[in-house]
Amino acid sequence: YRFLNHHAVPGLAWIIDFLLLIALCAAGWGLRRRPAVLVVLGIAFLFLPCLFLLISLRQPVLLPRYLLWSAAPFAVLVGVGAAALLEGRHVLAMRLAVAGVAALLLVNLVPYYHVETKPRWDVAARMLASEVDPGDVIYLSDTGALPILQLYMPHGAQAVVLKDADGDLAHAEKAISEGKRVWVVYGHAGQNTSTPKEFFGPAHALGKPSLVQAAGSRITIVLYDPAVSYASCTILGLQDGICG
Known part of the structure; x- marks a missing residue:
């Protein structure tokens, strides 16, 4: 959350990190009865960081941090966890949760489009x-x-x-x-x-x-x-x- 507006909403980054952690834990709990899926996602989550760590011992590697930290598997796990948390909830509660997440993402993106983020x-x-x-x-x-x-x-x-x-x-x-x-x-x-x-x-x-x-x-x-x-x-x- 590099472009997050910390000054506009103090503590927002901690809130988002806490929610992501809860979603990850929920994903692990929700997939406990589907160990094969959990193992595949876990391997996908850890494979790239471990692979590039081993390669870098012999040859330095320059790559985007999003790829290094397995952003795609992370997003899948968070999505699975969010779905598990909302399962069985009232429709209104689900809509409010989705609207809240969308609002957090919007607040996170607004500074990106108002600040010069790279040299011109x-x-x-x-x-x-x-x-x-x-x-x-x-x-x-x-x-x-x-x-x-x-x-x-x-x-x-x-x-x-x-x-x-x-x-x-x-x-x-x-x-x-x-x-x-x-x-x-x-x-x-x-x-x-x-x-x-x-x-x-x-x-x-x-x-x-x-x-x-x-x-x-x-x-x-x-x-x-x-x-x-x-x-x-x-x-x-x-x-x-x-x-x-």
Whole structure:
């Protein structure tokens, strides 16, 4: 329940976890007379985590957490348990229970559609395509963003924008010393956990920023131009430690 709105309904996550636990226990109790079905579901529930654990001892495996924790068998077991709990209940009680679960799911999903849940690399690609000039250098905080930018970048702009976009800070410093403009792009493309201040601290070696702008709320694009003698900063730049 990563996107659950804890602030809107305090303790809601605990309520959902408690209900899921009850449903799982009910599934186990309800299937006690059908051991074959219970064993099959149990194997399906445990097979993938155990399999990938064994494989990872020899070779690291990257996979979605939903697959790792056997989401499908888990959902089946919870469904069986919920059906067992509602068996023999009054029709009105069953309808109220279903409506309550639907309401919990709705509350859980609402924040997902109101919050920027992933970096807007599509916006960053459009901004860079319209602003980067031939000869400019791109310095990415996460080089994993390169294939994402290639995906969103207009084909006519890829050759210009991404021609020199895989260098490190030393490469960016050299470009500045040669009089080239450097676009520093901060944003996560994978499991990187660095903060803006951690990244932009060493980047102060590039000088004062000529332009600070945001692509969504999780990507920052900063231009360092040796030909511009003044520094341009914003509230975003001050918050992220871009302007020193």
